[in-house]
Amino acid sequence: LTQRLSKALKNLTGKGKINEEDLQATLREIRLALLEADVSYPTVKKFIDQIRQKAKGTEILDGLNGAQQVIKVVNDELTALMGDEAVPLNKPDKIPTKIMMAGLQGAGKTTTIAKLAYKLKKEENARPLLIAADIYRPAAIDQLEILGKDLGVPVFSMGTDVDPREIVKAGLAEAAANKNDYVLIDTAGRLQIDAELMAELKDVQEIAQPDEVLLTVDAMTGQNATETAQGFADELNLTGVVLTKLDGDTRGGAALSIRDVTGKPIKFVGQGEKPTDLDVFYPDRMASRILGMGDILTLIEKAQQDVDEKKQAEQLEKMRLNTFDFNDFIEQLHQVQNMGPMEDLIKMIPGMAGNPALANLSIDPKQFTHMEAIVSSMTKAEREDPDLINPSRRRRLAAGAGRPIVEVNKMIKQFDQMRKMMNQASNGNFSGMESMMGQ
Ligand code: GDP
Ligand code: MG
The missing domain is CATH 1.20.120.140 (SRP54, nucleotide-binding domain)
Known part of the structure; x- marks a missing residue:
């Protein structure tokens, strides 16, 4: 990309x-x-x-x-x-805050529950209860129990022979009895969305009345992620999305279309397998990631440099060949104008700093505008061959630019001096510069 x-x-x-x-x-x-x-x-x-x-x-x-x-x-x-903006978790006034996960098998639901539990514990000193309601995936309950044990967070489970609806009911009763402030419900997934799964998830949603229904989507699934999100959004009352596996080599374009089709905020992003690898979702950072912005800004800076360097090299070559013309003169004026006050620039020229002739130097920026007006009045031939500009042409230029003829004469003289000086400078001799400045 x-x-x-x-x-x-x-x-x-x-x-x-x-x-x-x-x-x-x-x-x-x-x-x-x-x-x-x-x-x-x-x-x-x-x-x-x-x-x-x-x-x-x-x-x-x-x-x-x-x-x-x-x-x-x-x-x-x-x-x-x-x-x-980043969107925080919905929290009701009274505990527990109930969070239900949903998503395809392997999307990262169980892992995300452990990550959320870790985060809540660390940031709020929370006492969450995890409910193991995936009875289908082999070892799903073991997986949650191991994660809970590592984090020091209790896990409620009833084995694989009890209906998930009953597990959720009993788990919520347990949380009420223990005054847990959060309940995180781990649910089953399938490889693809199917009616049976959706019916079960809808029932769990009905029973638990969750404050958050977080859809977990694997960012690595690319275009399919959008379809999946749409499918879940059609059936459940999603409140947010967790985009996992952003530590992979995806640019995360799925974030854009998931948000677009579901209308639900992405709340968190998973950036690895460990409980610490969960981050709040920041839309601006994601935008930069999708665009590869850092790289692009660097590239632009470089492109800019290349252009300037190329122009300068061309002009130096022209000076050396003594073909410096009014087009170059104007080009130089523009470049110089873009760089800042002329007085400061001249002092940066090697050998110029500390030169007493420059101590009280002041240059009127309006002069540039006048010079430009005069050059604009020139024909193409005159710009390319300044020696063509005889007295009658000078009168024409003065009239065209609305400047007095003495100013035209002065500018052409300056141009001649500049050309001479630049020719010398390009051969390593800066003495001509002083006489021009003395003017
Ligand atoms: P579930 O079926 O939705 O519960 O998915 P799991 O939580 O079991 O995750 C499936 C696999 O994806 C596991 O191997 C996880 O370690 C891995 N996983 C989950 N989230 C992330 C993530 O953000 N980054 C990476 N690299 N792996 C993840
Ligand atoms: Mg799982």
Whole structure:
């Protein structure tokens, strides 16, 4: 994904302006990138349409800024789609807070229960009770009991011969008797959604009246994760989602489409097998992960550097060959203007700092604008061959730029000096600079 997006955004950097065509091409790349990150097709389509609207509404500026703006729009929209803020667990006023897990077999329900128990114990000094209501998966009860023992958290179980509905009822009674502040209900899964499983889960939901029904989804299942989420959302009153196995090499595009199809917040993400490997879900971080943002920002910086270095090398070569013309002059003015006050820049030139001639130097930034106006009035031929600019042409330029003729003369003189000086500088001699500054 990163590679794709990087490529798309690279197309935006190093170009003067982004036009409609560039934007379309970029959106096409972003679209492919999201699909590759396992975001579902309808979500991608919706998302791209939103970006197109937003990008159109935003003034898109030159080169690098344009790319950064597109990234910002993409990143903001991704974040918004996933819900902007982290959403905490629902907690009723009276104990216990009841949390029911749901999800396919192997999604990480049992592991997530252990992680939640660890977190609650550590952060709130909570006293949770775990209920083992998966009677189908071999050793599911053992698994929960071992985890509970390691964490010092009690596990309620009745073996595999009792109906899960009865286990949940008895478990809740036990929690009431022991005044547990949390009840975490582990449920069965299947390899695929089926009617029998759903009927059982609906009954458990009815009996327990949980404050949270957390759907656990394996992020590594890619496009299927969205379908699974949809299936569970249709049958149960989900309150949130836990996206597991994000420590794998998925970009987590599933987060985007799961949120989109269920409308339920992703509350936690699983980042490993240990009880400590559970994190609160932050939409902005997830957006960066899906986009590979860190990499992209680095790439943009680099692209910017490359462009500048290339331009500078070209200009140095021109100076050396003495073909420096008014187009380059303007280019230089622009680059210099972007760097900050002229006075500061000159002092950074090797050999210039501490030069007494520069102590009280001040340069009026308006001069740049006037120079630009004069250069804009030149024909293409005049810009490329400044020696063409005879007195009658100078009069024309002065009229065109709305500046006095003396100013045109002065600028052309400065240009000549600059050209000479640069020629010397490119051969390692800076003395010409001083005489120009003395003006
Ligand atoms: P359940 O069938 O939904 O209860 O799934 P389990 O909790 O038994 O998990 C299935 C497998 O996935 C186990 O081997 C877990 O260790 C593993 N697992 C669960 N969550 C994560 C996670 O966030 N990262 C990784 N790497 N493995 C996980
Ligand atoms: Mg399990």
